Amino acid sequence: MLRNSVGVMVAIFGLVVWAGAAVATPAGIVLAVNGLCTKNGRVLNYGDAVQIGDTLVVLAGGNLKLRMADGAEISVAPGSSVSVARYDNAGSGGIAKLWLTQGLLRVNSVTHPFEVSTVVGTASANSGVAYWFVESQASLARVAVLAGIVDLKSNLTGESVSIPAHWGTRLEAGRAPVPPRVWNQTEFSAFIRVTQ
Amino acid sequence: MKLRSIRRQHRRGLCLSRGIGGVLALAIAGLTPAAGRAYTAAGDRNFPAQLILPQIGPTDALWLPISTLPMGAIKTTDPTRQTNFGGTYSKLITEDLGIEFKDGLIYRDRLRASSVTGVQNFSAMLKYKTILDPDHEFLLSVLVQHEFGGTGDQRIGSKKHGATTPGVTFGKGLGDLPIGYWRPLAITGFTGYEIGTGMRANVLNTGFSVQYSIPYLVSKVANIDLPLFFRGMTPRVEVMFNSEHNRNLIAPGISYSQGGGWELGIEAMVPTTRATGTGVGVIAQLLIQLDYLLPERVVGHPIFVPTELP
Numbered sequence: 001m002l003r004n005s006v007g008v009m010v011a012i013f014g015l016v017v018w019a020g021a022a023v024a025t026p027a028g029i030v031l032a033v034n035g036l037c038t039k040n041g042r043v044l045n046y047g048d049a050v051q052i053g054d055t056l057v058v059l060a061g062g063n064l065k066l067r068m069a070d071g072a073e074i075s076v077a078p079g080s081s082v083s084v085a086r087y088d089n090a091g092s093g094g095i096a097k098l099w100l101t102q103g104l105l106r107v108n109s110v111t112h113p114f115e116v117s118t119v120v121g122t123a124s125a126n127s128g129v130a131y132w133f134v135e136s137q138a139s140l141a142r143v144a145v146l147a148g149i150v151d152l153k154s155n156l157t158g159e160s161v162s163i164p165a166h167w168g169t170r171l172e173a174g175r176a177p178v179p180p181r182v183w184n185q186t187e188f189s190a191f192i193r194v195t196q
Numbered sequence: 197m198k199l200r201s202i203r204r205q206h207r208r209g210l211c212l213s214r215g216i217g218g219v220l221a222l223a224i225a226g227l228t229p230a231a232g233r234a235y236t237a238a239g240d241r242n243f244p245a246q247l248i249l250p251q252i253g254p255t256d257a258l259w260l261p262i263s264t265l266p267m268g269a270i271k272t273t274d275p276t277r278q279t280n281f282g283g284t285y286s287k288l289i290t291e292d293l294g295i296e297f298k299d300g301l302i303y304r305d306r307l308r309a310s311s312v313t314g315v316q317n318f319s320a321m322l323k324y325k326t327i328l329d330p331d332h333e334f335l336l337s338v339l340v341q342h343e344f345g346g347t348g349d350q351r352i353g354s355k356k357h358g359a360t361t362p363g364v365t366f367g368k369g370l371g372d373l374p375i376g377y378w379r380p381l382a383i384t385g386f387t388g389y390e391i392g393t394g395m396r397a398n399v400l401n402t403g404f405s406v407q408y409s410i411p412y413l414v415s416k417v418a419n420i421d422l423p424l425f426f427r428g429m430t431p432r433v434e435v436m437f438n439s440e441h442n443r444n445l446i447a448p449g450i451s452y453s454q455g456g457g458w459e460l461g462i463e464a465m466v467p468t469t470r471a472t473g474t475g476v477g478v479i480a481q482l483l484i485q486l487d488y489l490l491p492e493r494v495v496g497h498p499i500f501v502p503t504e505l506p
Contacts, residue, residue, distance in 0.1 A: 147492070157419055159427075161455050165491040170240065171415075176427065178415040179455060181237035182487055184291060 035062025144168030239330030254294020265477030314349025333369030363388025407432030
């Protein structure tokens with residue numbers, strides 16, 4: 001009995017320490033902010049910390065750039081809403097999981113797997129360094145890759161496609177991913193322009 | 197960082213000089229496997245590599261076709277069967293302009309004579325993607341091909357004189373039309389006029405294909421519960437006409453790919469005239485997509501990269 005109680009106490013203490021450490025080590029910080037951007041409803045400013053569980057919203061006309069704890073950089077386009085679901089510190093096989101409700105992200109990831117979930121599917125960078133875009137709409141996701149390899153998996157069918165550098169594809173709700181194809185400069189430029 | 201070296205594409209402005217006098221040959225001659233086939237996309241429509249007709253757009257790829265076709269032999273030494281081992285390498289110069297090089301080996305069984313093996317005439321093709329309309333899944337290219345006469349073995353039918361073929365090729369998906377389960381349908385077409393040099397006659401080559409893309413069906417129309425194998429399949433039929441000796445060929449078959457930078461095609465070759473052949477042949481082809489497998493190497497993207505992305 002006493003042994004069990006001690007065990008429980010140790011476990012609780014461990015959780016408290018872990019939670020404290022998690023709070024103390026942000027998943028990332030705000031590198032640049034333009035226009036109105038919020039974190040959990042509060043206005044974001046340059047240098048603010050972003051924690052696991054935070055929801056970031058970039059309103060129309062705004063723009064947000066984050067530097068994550070592992071060195072990854074994320075640009076959030078206007079009209080986007082993204083949550084940090086998980087961000088294990090990188091360098092030793094860290095895992096990053098974001099939830100993109102709507103909008104567009106430009107991701108320069110160094111951790112893998114680096115996942116961005118959307119309404120219709122999940123994009124996952126599985127190469128060490130990847131430079132890619134993921135867009136989420138109500139019934140559609142698009143992924144385009146400038147460097148590295150990113151997989152896009154359908155939530156409904158479970159099918160996935162691998163997208164190499166300079167390629168892109170889309171996924172519609174309730175469908176398999178469209179086979180990837182080479183994207184042209186015009187298509188990439190459209191994504192780059194709104195995530196500058 | 198490597199990312200800095202990402203290329204910028206999209207520039208047009210190259211004119212095809214007419215007298216290129218030296219590029220191309222739709223080795224459709226004799227309606228055997230032709231040059232220039234690959235996978236190409238217009239919007240969400242992927243056009244699989246064609247086996248009989250030329251490919252509709254320039255790309256970075258390598259094709260390795262093998263075909264065999266019974267022939268109608270009448271007199272001694274006439275071929276009774278012709279087997280081709282081909283190879284085509286396609287390279288993008290710019291995003292819209294590509295060049296292809298093709299050659300191959302021909303093995304001929306002959307009537308009351310020993311078989312012979314020899315190389316085909318070498319040919320090259322310039323292809324320019326003239327129209328790309330992703331919303332309407334339409335793509336059109338102009339091309340000029342030259343077959344270099346005398347570079348192959350005449351004993352297997354390679355001609356002494358060369359030929360230049362200007363032509364046009366296109367693909368159109370029906371996905372933009374409100375036709376339900378018919379939306380995966382697509383058609384492609386080709387017309388080229390082979391202008392011979394020396395004693396070589398001029399020849400009109402033309403053809404079309406009709407295809408039904410299962411990958412398009414499951415990704416754009418409806419998530420039909422099909423076995424994995426079928427989900428990567430595109431049944432189609434290619435039809436080719438050749439005005440020389442009225443050689444016509446119908447080739448029903450399938451194209452198959454699960455992504456990953458390769459594609460396999462196989463078709464029956466059904467001659468409709470004795471000049472084309474006397475029995476059903478078969479053609480198979482492996483496509484290696486260099487732009488997918490090596491996207492950051494020069495073999496996997498256009499040679500000229502006008503500007504760079506940030």
